[in-house]
Amino acid sequence: METILQGTAEIRFTHPDAFREWVREHKRREMVEKLMTEGEAVSRCVADGDYIAYDFSSLTRGPQALVREIIRQRRRDLWICAEFTLHESALLVGGGCASRIDVGFLGYGNYIGRAVSDGRVRVFDWTNGALASRMLAGARGVPFMPVRTLLGTDTLRHSGARVVHDPFTGDPVCLVPALNPDVFLVHVHQADVFGNARIFGTNLFALEAATAARKVILAAEEIVDPLEFRKDPARTTIPYFLVDAVVHLPFGAYPGGVQARYELDLEHIDKVNAIQSEEQMQAYLAEFIYGVQDHADFLNRKVGWHRLQDLARRATIREGYH
Amino acid sequence: MIEFTDTEFMICTAARLLEDRKTVFVGWGMPQLVAMLAERLYTPSLVQIFEFGAIGPQSLIPFVRGTMGGPSNVYRSLQWSNMNWAFAYAGTGYVDYGMIGAAQIDTFGNVNSTLLGGTYERPARRFPGSGGGNEVASLCWRTILVMKHEPRRFVERLDFMTSPGYLDGPGGREKVGLPRGTGPWRVVTSKALFGFEEETKRLTLLGVLKGLSVPEVLDGMEFRPLATDLVEEIAPPADEELRVLREQIDPSGIVIRGEKMRAAR
Known part of the structure; x- marks a missing residue:
């Protein structure tokens, strides 16, 4: 197939066979307990230079405690998949952790916009749908996914997509390369110690990304008996063999919410969004991330029992989330 | 006289465009309020689709800002799925309308929501980028663009x-491989309503807010939109629309605030 047009973005790409071989070597098939602290999970699974993806959004069921741990451990030169990403991209850049961002949606606040304009972080423009398709290709073990989007736009020219003539219709079609992240972070409602997991409500690409990633860190609101999964297997979102680390992190999506568990804390979110200057950013990181030992310490000293109970009490919509 | 904000006018005008018993892909923020208003006043059987896989939500009011995927915004959906499936429905032609915002548009309804000024590597101002906007504009049958009316945005x-x-x-979309028969359909601004002329696919003025003149609306644009013979007068927000918006949907005024405007009833 002749390439008609090729986008200019640098891409992180793995040959499907290389990925398969990595899985054969490294992913454990036996059911072993993977419960560990967030500190252990990040130090084992996240290395400098890694490509990181996450699900769902910054404000709902996002892996915020894991992101804070990555910043606390001062990982460097990360490449992040910014889909539905709001304040955590700013925090990762502010913490000096992220140097490249694949953009689906990169909001919000002036801090991240200025970091891009100042050249402190490089962005490559894709779209939410293109990144989801890339993840699907990565999960299928195929090198690319054809899509009928991006076509004709600057988004395509600045992405890493290519346009070819489709051999079936003869029409131009856009090909997006498979994405196999080094690490996928996901916060779930329930998990067992082996890594079987349930997500209630919508998701971006939780199963696709868990399948496509080399390493998966699962943060769970609740650890449940493994038998629960066998009693109701249709509700399993992610099976254990995709998962490398399970971390029990109640309120781990804070300041975002988790459906039917606790509401988001808009006051804290507004505080993060109001960050404009480097000074404000460093002050925030010092107080809320570097200045605490771990997630439990963060909740105890920076959020507090009363606040958490109030957020939990406000999560009154339960139907559908069980 | 009736007083309202430019945002309220956009929301009301866009809500009147939606068709009942159809599907609409709803973008983040203002389009959510458009759909909520339309659902309550005009199109009770409109089926909304959110890009992360909420199909047919009946969002609770008051509107909860920010978290489109939170429980109140995806309340009583017909299906909770994921992004690849939401775009699958659009890709196979099930989605009639799409609604997205824009920072700039040109005469053919092409949209910029990525950056302004400078270079790609060092933009003067950087915005969130496509999000799912490119998918909506590529795959939905009819796309509605919603944009604050500032002449410098028409370039x-x-x-x-x-x-x-x-x-x-004409033919530009098909030539690059986009699905045929799709494209921008209306542009709703805080002063006017535009469509696209069938033959030339160029931006065409369809209506202006009651009390404004055509030159007042078009002054300062880099290109001159076509105009139909009869440019309609668009009614300002009705009392009932404003009541529902202000009292029920956005009582904290977080989205509907904006520049004050007034028009004769």
Whole structure:
């Protein structure tokens, strides 16, 4: 197939066979307990230079405690998949952790916009749908996914997509390369110690990304008996063999919410969004991330029992989330 | 006289465009309020689709800002799925309307929501980028663009083309491989309503807010939109629309605030 047009973005790409071989070597098939602290999970699974993806959004069921741990451990030169990403991209850049961002949606606040304009972080423009398709290709073990989007736009020219003539219709079609992240972070409602997991409500690409990633860190609101999964297997979102680390992190999506568990804390979110200057950013990181030992310490000293109970009490919509 | 904000006018005008018993892909923020208002006053059987896989939500009011995926915004959906499936429905032609915002548009309805000024590597101002906007503009049958009316936003040449309108004119979309029969349909601004002329696919003025003149609306634009013979007068927000918006949907005024406007009833 002749390439008609090729986008200019640098891409992180793995040959499907290389990925398969990595899985054969490294992913454990036996059911072993993977419960560990967030500190252990990040130090084992996240290395400098890694490509990181996450699900769902910054404000709902996002892996915020894991992101804070990555910043606390001062990982460097990360490449992040910014889909539905709001304040955590700013925090990762502010913490000096992220140097490249694949953009689906990169909001919000002036801090991240200025970091891009100042050249402190490089962005490559894709779209939410293109990144989801890339993840699907990565999960299928195929090198690319054809899509009928991006076509004709600057988004395509600045992405890493290519346009070819489709051999079936003869029409131009856009090909997006498979994405196999080094690490996928996901916060779930329930998990067992082996890594079987349930997500209630919508998701971006939780199963696709868990399948496509080399390493998966699962943060769970609740650890449940493994038998629960066998009693109701249709509700399993992610099976254990995709998962490398399970971390029990109640309120781990804070300041975002988790459906039917606790509401988001808009006051804290507004505080993060109001960050404009480097000074404000460093002050925030010092107080809320570097200045605490771990997630439990963060909740105890920076959020507090009363606040958490109030957020939990406000999560009154339960139907559908069980 | 009736007083309202530019945002309220956009929301009301867009809500009146939606068709009942159809499907609409709803973008983040203002389009959510458009759909909520339409659902309550005009199109009770409109089926909304959110890009992360909420199909047919009946969002609770008051509107909860920010978290489109939170429990109140995806309340009583018909299906909770994921992004690849939401775009699968659009890709196979099940989605009639799409609604997205824009920072700039050109005469063919091409959209910029990525950056303004400078270079790609060092933009003067950086915005969130496509999000799912490119998918909506590529795959839905009819796309509605919602944009604050500022002449500098109507440009000859976009600083960056994020999402496709008619590209370089008639046949442009088909030539690059976009699904045939799709494209921008209406542009709702805080002063006017535009469509696209069938033959040339160029932006065409359809209506202006009651009390405004055509030159007042078009002054300062880099290109001159076509105008129909009879440019309609668009009614300002009705009392009932404003009541529902202000009292029920957005009582904290977080989205509907904006520049004050007034018009005769």
